[in-house]
Amino acid sequence: MADVDREQWLHMYEQMAKIRAFEEQVNELYTSAKMPGLAHLYIGEEAVAVGVCEALRRDDYITSTHRGHGHCLAKGAVLDKMFCELLGKAAGYCRGKGGSMHIADQDTGNLGANAIVGGSAAIATGAAFSSKRLGNGRVAICFFGEGALGQGVLYESMNMAQLWKLPVVYVCENNLYNEYTHHSESTAGSMKARAEAFGILAVEVNGQNVGEVHEAAQQLIARARRGDGPAFLLCHTYRYHGHHVGDISRAYYRSKDEEQEWKTNRDPLQSLKDWLTANGMADAGIFEQIERSVADEVSVAVNYALNAPFPAPEEVSQHVFA
Amino acid sequence: MSSPSANGRELTFGEAIKEALAEELRRDPRVFMLGEDIAEAGTTFKVLNGLVEEFGPERILDTPISEPGFTGLAVGAAMTGLRPVVDIMFGDFSGLIMDQIMNQAAKIHYMSGGKLKVPMVLRTTMGAGRRSAAQHSQSLHAWYSHIPGLKVAVPATPYDAKGLMKTAIRDDSPVIILEDKMMYKTVKGPVPAEEYTIPLGVADIKREGTDITLVATSSMVYVALEAAQLLDEIGVSAEVVDPRTMVPLDKQTLIESAKKTSRAIVIDEGYEQYGVTAELASVIADGAFYYLDAPVKRLGAMNVPIPFSPALEDLTIPNAKQVFEMAKVLCGKN
Ligand SMILES: Cc1ncc(C[n+]2csc(CCOP(=O)(O)OP(=O)(O)O)c2C)c(N)n1
Numbered sequence: 001m002a003d004v005d006r007e008q009w010l011h012m013y014e015q016m017a018k019i020r021a022f023e024e025q026v027n028e029l030y031t032s033a034k035m036p037g038l039a040h041l042y043i044g045e046e047a048v049a050v051g052v053c054e055a056l057r058r059d060d061y062i063t064s065t066h067r068g069h070g071h072c073l074a075k076g077a078v079l080d081k082m083f084c085e086l087l088g089k090a091a092g093y094c095r096g097k098g099g100s101m102h103i104a105d106q107d108t109g110n111l112g113a114n115a116i117v118g119g120s121a122a123i124a125t126g127a128a129f130s131s132k133r134l135g136n137g138r139v140a141i142c143f144f145g146e147g148a149l150g151q152g153v154l155y156e157s158m159n160m161a162q163l164w165k166l167p168v169v170y171v172c173e174n175n176l177y178n179e180y181t182h183h184s185e186s187t188a189g190s191m192k193a194r195a196e197a198f199g200i201l202a203v204e205v206n207g208q209n210v211g212e213v214h215e216a217a218q219q220l221i222a223r224a225r226r227g228d229g230p231a232f233l234l235c236h237t238y239r240y241h242g243h244h245v246g247d248i249s250r251a252y253y254r255s256k257d258e259e260q261e262w263k264t265n266r267d268p269l270q271s272l273k274d275w276l277t278a279n280g281m282a283d284a285g286i287f288e289q290i291e292r293s294v295a296d297e298v299s300v301a302v303n304y305a306l307n308a309p310f311p312a313p314e315e316v317s318q319h320v321f322a
Numbered sequence: 323m324s325s326p327s328a329n330g331r332e333l334t335f336g337e338a339i340k341e342a343l344a345e346e347l348r349r350d351p352r353v354f355m356l357g358e359d360i361a362e363a364g365t366t367f368k369v370l371n372g373l374v375e376e377f378g379p380e381r382i383l384d385t386p387i388s389e390p391g392f393t394g395l396a397v398g399a400a401m402t403g404l405r406p407v408v409d410i411m412f413g414d415f416s417g418l419i420m421d422q423i424m425n426q427a428a429k430i431h432y433m434s435g436g437k438l439k440v441p442m443v444l445r446t447t448m449g450a451g452r453r454s455a456a457q458h459s460q461s462l463h464a465w466y467s468h469i470p471g472l473k474v475a476v477p478a479t480p481y482d483a484k485g486l487m488k489t490a491i492r493d494d495s496p497v498i499i500l501e502d503k504m505m506y507k508t509v510k511g512p513v514p515a516e517e518y519t520i521p522l523g524v525a526d527i528k529r530e531g532t533d534i535t536l537v538a539t540s541s542m543v544y545v546a547l548e549a550a551q552l553l554d555e556i557g558v559s560a561e562v563v564d565p566r567t568m569v570p571l572d573k574q575t576l577i578e579s580a581k582k583t584s585r586a587i588v589i590d591e592g593y594e595q596y597g598v599t600a601e602l603a604s605v606i607a608d609g610a611f612y613y614l615d616a617p618v619k620r621l622g623a624m625n626v627p628i629p630f631s632p633a634l635e636d637l638t639i640p641n642a643k644q645v646f647e648m649a650k651v652l653c654g655k656n
Binding site: 061063092093094095096097098102104105106111112114116119120121122123124125126127128129130131133134140152153156157159160163318319320321322 | 354380385386388390391392393394395396397398399400401402403404421422425426430431432433434435436437438439440441470471473493494495
């Protein structure tokens, strides 16, 4: 396991618990018709965002996807501004103009969630280009689902990243499905070999094991920071909920048994709990305490957001140009 | 024309663009250029010759043939502290890069509630007339102008090209500049040696007149000037107005000119259907309605893919004779 002390392990657990509690609250907001638009829940995949972001500095960059709440929170976003953005409130990260699929936060190096599948591959690569040019030592992480492996711009970006030795790590979250289609129907050949064809170092991990993700991420990020070029981190994971909150009847593309198997035997939070307990670093009391404080934080934040004002009408035409 | 005295100094359209880029590269170390064959080759059109010798391959960067990839890379670089100038060889390749431009560059500032900025310039070409056929001859500035969040310039003279380019590079929003590839070498004009910039959103009156307004963009400015010459011979005084930028658009100058002359034709090299001419004609019709003695007319490229054969290609682009005939009818001179 990664070179991580007890305090960091517990911090990672807390981050995962925060993402899960946030997402459960989002699900509730949505199903009680308090949230406009769409929400793509990250529940089940928490170990990927947390394992990777724990290896980053605050000024490192990330780009994210339509399923981006976990990445934003793991990179340091705060709950109240997240809820405000999801509810379209003026105090949100993007003044309510981005919503769930476009959260960006310059202060935490978050260059934005992107609703175009594969849409941020080149942007993350451009951020890595800046880092190298400006010599500021920052690394860029490009999170994307395995569905983005079908998009050409990803390969164009990888080609340039390797040619120019850019400090970018492409993190592929293989949660098995591109919307309602299993990856075996959309992605030919080996996922890892796609990066290897460019000479990019590719590493494959169990995305449900935060320690494993973190250890690999640390190595690849350190390597990128040293100037040794891009890497590809393939994380095998699973989303517990539907593609988006409205995707309730899923039998036509995946079985209840499959869902149950991942939830009970491969849950990233439970796995970390079990491991920490077995290694004598924590006990049930500690986890309960973390969960309670996270739940409190979430409820304070969501209440704040529910009561926060919407943007003023004049805002509609502001920020078209910088 | 608005150009200050250049004391006889003249540059071609291409030289003026290169001079603007060189000055901005010198002024601001964050500026860099990227595109296909732009370094040693100095682009297909040889417009950037010599820049790599002065600024090095780190700032004049040859890319793989990956328009979406390197355009998107520029978006990311612009968001994180650099000021890229992207070169897209032919405007016809715009289809490839549209996601990076319309969904990313154009929207990021707005979607982030003003937190992120994308200070990039995209230079590309437009214009038919080189017998390059349907995939290398289009003028697609209407596409870019349609998307909120993009500024779009279509310079017609070396003076304008230089001044607008410098402003574009300093702008914190994405700016698209479309250069008529036929003009790089053929158009020459006064360009002062001293520093100047031209604000985006200010039209230029290329020729004063009293009887009819010819609003013309890019190479169509020359078509309009030629038509104005012909009109002169039959006693019609034409004013030629060049908006210079599509976005922001200097509506006021267009409207004032039409009010003064009471007639207007809009001429543009983009496809006529749903194109730039429709937008400009509507601005004039709306703003000068009670002053107009005739409906506003428009002339764009024919609504066909640009054909290869010279005999056909020349038919597709507006020419001075057409403008002249149209103006004659509008002025009741037939
Ligand atoms: C370019 C593009 N095509 C299609 C879509 C519609 N769409 C949204 S999410 C999605 C599936 C994405 O799957 P994946 O990349 O594996 O991410 P996941 O949802 O599994 O996290 C699709 C097809 C889109 N947003 N963008």
